[in-house]
Structures are given as structure tokens and as C-alpha cells.
Amino acid sequence: MHNKEYVKYGYDKESYTALEAITEAQKIAFSPILFQAVVCMRNKGLLAYLDQVGEKGATIAQIHDNIVLSDYATQLLLDVALSMHIVYLNEQHYILGKVGYFILHDKMTQINLDFTQDVCYQGMFHLEEALENGTPAGLKVFGDWTTIYPALSQLPEKAKQSWFAFDHFYSDGAFPAAFNHINQLNPKHIYDIGGNTGKWALYCASNNPELVITILDLPEQIALANKNIIAAGVESRVKGFPVNVLSATSLPNQADVWWMSQFLDCFSETQITNILSLIHQNMQDDAVVCIMEIFWDRQPFEAGALSLNASSLYFTCLANGNSRFYHSKVFYQCLREAGFHVEQDIDGLGLGHTLLICKKR
Structure with a gap:
């Protein structure tokens, strides 16, 4: 079958x-x-x-x-x-x-071409080494880091611009549709885990003046987000909380919605389960976990599946050596192991995104 x-x-x-x-x-x-x-x-x-x-x-x-x-x-x-x-x-x-x-x-083609040229091309020479060792061997073309995420603010200018353009293009288009679903949950406080430069947090703040949003991310990313928060003038409602969710043993627990957008695909299956388990341990019992991801098996056209599977090689060779754009069944398994069930599964947001709305089992 x-x-x-x-x-x-x-x-x-x-x-x-x-x-x-x-x-x-x-x-x-x-x-x-x-x-x-x-x-x-x-x-x-x-x-x-x-x-x-x-x-x-x-x-x-x-x-x-x-x-x-x-x-x-x-x-x-x-x-x-x-x-x-x-x-x-x-x-x-x-x-x-x-x-x-x-x-x-075609904007998608332009974004993909620049990302391939400016971020991936030279590093991909080391793909075989990355696959053998489970480490981002190609990242050495930019510097001495164990993963690309702390290095984002220090990449060469063209590479940095193309990285953020790629990242934002595939998430920003889904924000309006996703926000409509999130807002129906009547949240008061959202934790934006892996909030990066703060785009989702600022979108939420501008579309719901009652919302409080806390961005949880690495210190380097919080520093980038803070600049955008100050520029937007929403420091009273949008804050940063520096944390590495891979090594943290506890998290704050005031939010009624825990949000992750194209964040968990930055980790291995074991790490995804561990992050979800950490959230499960720290969240309020009636809080909701909302995951927006782009799954290769949920794409309406083969070109989408091809783009995602090709982009997964970037994760292997340059990002961290052990993550990818996943098949949706992988996330379902990780959620089950961490103690969650999926209450809503919504496809077709933006450019092929899926929103999973989850609660504790």
C-alpha cells in the first residue's frame, strides 16, 4: 500500500x-x-x-x-x-x-535562487561529510560555529539578507491566515518560541492591541528582535526572554498560547520531542500549543515537495546537521511522545503551511 x-x-x-x-x-x-x-x-x-x-x-x-x-x-x-x-x-x-x-x-524562484547562491552553494561541497558525521560541515565556509543560528547576525551581508529573505518569505505569507485561527482562541499572552527577528510577535501586537507577547529565543536573536520591537514602539507588550530550549530545564509558564512557526524543523526528531516535552512540563494545563510548519507531504504541487526536500539539505550541511522539513507523520509521533494530541489540523495556509493546534492529553 x-x-x-x-x-x-x-x-x-x-x-x-x-x-x-x-x-x-x-x-x-x-x-x-x-x-x-x-x-x-x-x-x-x-x-x-x-x-x-x-x-x-x-x-x-x-x-x-x-x-x-x-x-x-x-x-x-x-x-x-x-x-x-x-x-x-x-x-x-x-x-x-x-x-x-x-x-x-517569480518571487519564490528569486528567493530560492539567492538563498542557494549566497547561503548554500559553497558549503554544499561538504554535504557528504555532513551526512556522514551529522554535523553542519559546510558551515565552515562562513566561520567556526557549531550551528548557523548564533551566527546569523555575523554572516556576510549578502548571505544574511538572503537567509532572512528565505526564512521570512515562507512564513510571513501564512501569518494573516494563521493569526485568524490563533485570535479565535482569545489569547491574552503568547509565547513565541524561536521568534527570530520578532516578525510574528509584531504582527500579533499590531493586530490585537490587548495581546502580550514574549519571544523566547537565543540571546543573539533576542538582541535582533529587541531592535525591531523598539522601532515599532511596542516595548510595553512585546518582550524578549533569552533561552536555549535545547539545554533549558524550565521555562516561564504565564502564556495561554505557545506558538512555534517553522521552529521545530530546525531540530532532530529526538530534539523536537524533548522541546515539546519541556513545554508540556512547564505550560498551564489549559494552555494551547500552536505549531505552524511546512510539511513536504502536504504540498499541493510536486514543485513544493521538491523545494522542501532540497531545502532540507541546507539543514544537513549548514544549519545543524540533523534536521529537515519533515513529513507530517513525524510531528504527530513527536507530539504523542511528548504527551499532546492534535485538536485541529489546518492545511493550506500561505505557501503550503499547516497549523497544528494541540493540547495536553
Whole structure:
């Protein structure tokens, strides 16, 4: 019996003919090189120029006159773009195809491409070592840290910008829908565990003027959040509580809602269970735990599942060596082991997020 997501995505049978399969194999063999070529096409304005001229296209001479590259470099990138079906050629005029259009204009593609280039690319050379040792071996390209989280404020500027853009893009879009569900619980005090820069806390504060929110996170992240809290002028209702939930033996217990958004995917299955158990031990009996996560098996399109499974390799190689974007059944198991049951399971928030509303068993 196959799980339904494997059937939905076509993972339960062979998808290619032999000829198609060998073509796909070549794409994989050259994919790091082709990726860098696409980055160059974008950065040097080749794709933007073809987008500007539209369906009439442009000759090689016109393209060369409008981008700062040699004849050799321009022709080479165009030949690669043809092979990748990013552009097509009609009567000596190069025309931007749909793939090229989405590279330029689709925000998700832009975010993913920058994240891959600025955060992941160099470190991924050490993926095999990371898989063997269970440590983020690729993080060494940025510095000497055991995980990426304390290092976020110290990453090179482009890497830092791309990391936060990636993180916020996949959570912020779900905030309005998630907040509607949370607000129906009539919370008075929310603990935002792993609150990062404070985006969720500030969203809650701006949409419910009665709410008190406490961000629980590493000291380095609380320092970043405090700057945003002060800038928003909500210091009276939004506070920071520095804590490492992996090593803590107790937590404050005043909240009626404990919130975690794309936080638990930063940990291994054992660590997730331990964090949930710590919350279970410290929370009030009638409090609610709300977990917003993005599960690869809950995505409506295969592209979503592919993006999440690919992004999981970032967790392996650069973040901490032992976490990922999980299958939803993993979280259900961790919640059961920690003493929780799921009261509501809500799919389809934002870009494929799921909200789990849980209580003590």
C-alpha cells in the first residue's frame, strides 16, 4: 500500500522513458555549472534585456550592445540558455521563454535562487561529510560555529539578507491566515518560541492591541528582535526572554498560547520531542500549543515537495546537521511522545503551511 503523497507526486512508479531518463541524468551531472550560468545571465542583465524587448526578441548583436559582456561570453550564455529552454531562437532573434520569465519575476524562484547562491552553494561541497558525521560541515565556509543560528547576525551581508529573505518569505505569507485561527482562541499572552527577528510577535501586537507577547529565543536573536520591537514602539507588550530550549530545564509558564512557526524543523526528531516535552512540563494545563510548519507531504504541487526536500539539505550541511522539513507523520509521533494530541489540523495556509493546534492529553 503506497502512501497517498507518493502516488500524488508520481513517486510510486517510473516516470521517464530511457531517452528522457538519460537527458535528466545529464541535467543532474551538470546542474551546479548550469546554475552558475543562470546566475550570470540574471546578474549581467541578459534575461532582463530579453524581457524588456518582449516577444519580438533580439539578435545577438542587439543583445551584445545592451549588456556588458564580450561576444564570446554573450554567445556562450545564450547557447546554454537554449539548452536549458530558458530562451528560444526564432529567425535569429532570441526570445525569453517561460522559464526565463519566472526566474526574473517569480518571487519564490528569486528567493530560492539567492538563498542557494549566497547561503548554500559553497558549503554544499561538504554535504557528504555532513551526512556522514551529522554535523553542519559546510558551515565552515562562513566561520567556526557549531550551528548557523548564533551566527546569523555575523554572516556576510549578502548571505544574511538572503537567509532572512528565505526564512521570512515562507512564513510571513501564512501569518494573516494563521493569526485568524490563533485570535479565535482569545489569547491574552503568547509565547513565541524561536521568534527570530520578532516578525510574528509584531504582527500579533499590531493586530490585537490587548495581546502580550514574549519571544523566547537565543540571546543573539533576542538582541535582533529587541531592535525591531523598539522601532515599532511596542516595548510595553512585546518582550524578549533569552533561552536555549535545547539545554533549558524550565521555562516561564504565564502564556495561554505557545506558538512555534517553522521552529521545530530546525531540530532532530529526538530534539523536537524533548522541546515539546519541556513545554508540556512547564505550560498551564489549559494552555494551547500552536505549531505552524511546512510539511513536504502536504504540498499541493510536486514543485513544493521538491523545494522542501532540497531545502532540507541546507539543514544537513549548514544549519545543524540533523534536521529537515519533515513529513507530517513525524510531528504527530513527536507530539504523542511528548504527551499532546492534535485538536485541529489546518492545511493550506500561505505557501503550503499547516497549523497544528494541540493540547495536553
